[in-house]
Amino acid sequence: MLELAIAVALIALNGVFALSELAVVSARKSRLRSMAEARRSGAAAALTLAEEPGRFLSTVQIGITLIGILSGVVSGAALGDRLADILTEAGLTRSLADTLGYGLVIAVITYLSVIVGELVPKHLALRDPEGVACLVAPGMRLVSRAAMPAVWLLDASTRAVFRLIGQETESASAVTQEEIRALVAEAETAGVIETGERKMIAGVLRLGxxxxxxxxxxxxxxHWIDLGRDEAEIRALLLDSPHxxxxxxxxxxxxxxxxxxVRRLIGPLASGAPLDLRQHVHAAPVVPDTIDALEALERLQAAPVPMALVHDEYGHFDGVVTPADILDAIAGAFHSEAAEPEAVQRADGSWLIAGWMPVDEMADQLGLRLEASRAYETAAGLIIHALQRxxxxxxxxxxxxxxxxxxxxxxxxxxxILATRLAEEAV
Structure with a gap:
């Protein structure tokens, strides 16, 4: 039964190569780097293989191809003949015994190769790709070094073919915000993070x-104060202001x-002393309305006062931005700041939306896909852009x-604004 043991061993070895291939390809490089920094055994080797996918895949393909050839030789020449002899002794003709013998052996070997040599190892690799990659990487690196000439030839040939068709072997794709959002949504579904955390992460991603x-x-x-008003009006405005x-x-x-x-004026206001507002005015950073919210946050962090003045390209005053506005964009508006909710879903599935609701938040709520470059920022702006008036x-x-x-x-x-899904309306 030596031939049977060899066939089983070859199938198991094929499983090791399949396991290694999927584990290293599926492993996240960021996690492998963290594991390597923590001196996890095999992490550095796994990271090296992941950063050189051409050489690694060539190594795996060489191994799987050789195993396939050897399995065919062993199962066909040895196990097929043995089973044919057994069937002949059982009373079958030699031609029928040969056909059944080879057919049964090929069917069994193929079945075991698919289950034991492919599916089971790949499922194991997907359960913990980084851990499995660390386990198999040292061995795979040794195989790669042992088969260096063949690996180099296959890798160079693959690159040459890619150059002929005008492509690069390195993946041009990077981690996108959509992938991050999908990962965060998966973590929320699995209970790893809370719904509130997922919403705040989405808000942070939107800032840029x-x-x-x-x-x-x-x-x-x-709300502003005009220096041209008399002192009594200025005092009243300061005392009544919620800001x-x-x-x-x-x-x-x-x-x-x-x-x-305002808090620094409480003393003069309470004492009734004469108020010269000009002496209490502080310079605030002026930012153009073309910068993004993240850059505005950086300006606020460096500012002596927690407010920046926003001006357009013509020098007109457009508004103000404060840390509370940034927090609002990340965590949502507080009830004390918003007189009404941004969006309310009605019983029929439609949405009643405030015109000032940020359009990207509305798009997330409704599942809309907006153009990347747009000249509007609110739900009202989307309507005006669509109607052009x-x-x-x-x-x-x-x-x-x-x-x-x-x-x-x-x-x-x-x-x-009332938003109604057309498909639901048609039903």
Whole structure:
């Protein structure tokens, strides 16, 4: 039964190569680097193989090909003949015994090769690709060195073919935000992270793609103090203001001279002493409306006051951005800051959406895919962009399988939008 033992051993060895191939290819390099830094045995070798996929895959292919050839020789020439002899002794004709013998051996060997030599090892590799890669990498590296000439020839030939078709052997794909979001969603489903954590991670990922216009408090909603008012009016505004920092203008809203921190004025206001507001004005960073929210956050971190003034390319004052605006973009609006929710799902499945809702958050909520480069930041901006004009109450537009209806206007501002999925409406 030596031939049978050899055939089983070859199938098991094929399984080792299949296991190694999928484990190293599926292993995340970031985890392998962390394991190598932690001095995990075999991690450095696994990382080396993962960073040279051409050489590694050539090694695996050489091993699997040789095993396939040897398995065919052993099963056909040895096991097939033995089984044919047994069937002949059982009374079958020699031709029929040869046919059945070779057929049965090939069927059994093929079955075992698929199950033991491929499927089971690959399932094991997918369970813990990094751990399995660390386990098999030292052996695979030795095989690669032993078969160096053949490995070099196959790797060079593969690269030559790729060059002929104008392609590169190295993968051009990098980790995308979609892949990160999918991974985070999978972690949420598995209970590794909470739903709130997943939402905040999504908010952080959006910061780099969102212009500062999308997180700032727009000029129409900014409360400011005009130096041209008399002292009594200024005192009343400071005492009634719910904000801790206020912009200060000098007559013209586009002439913002700085900001005041209300808490530092509590003493003069309480004592009734004369108030010279100019002495309490602090310079605030001025940022263009073209930078992204992450860069605005960096400016705020370096600023002496927790507020930045946003201006457009013509020098007009557009609004202000504060750390609270950045937190709002990450964690969502607080009830004390938002008089109404951004989006409410109704019983029929439609959504009542506030016009000021950030359009990327709305897209995540509805499952929309927006263009990467866009000139609008809110749900209202999406409607105006689609219609190419300021809409009237009751106007509708269809975008990516949804019908958006303007249900309320506040002057010229789109205040409320009703979003209905077209497929549901058709049903």
């Amino acid at each position: 793609d969102r212009a500062v216009r999308g997180v700032m408090t727009p000029r129409t909603e900014v 801790s920092v206020l912009p200060v203008i000098d007559g013209n809203p586009d002439d913002v001279v700085g900001v005041v921190q 300021i809409p009237e109450t009751g106007e509708t537009c269809e975008i990516a399988g949804w019908r958006f209806e303007v249900v309320d206007l506040d002057g010229r501002r789109v205040d409320k």
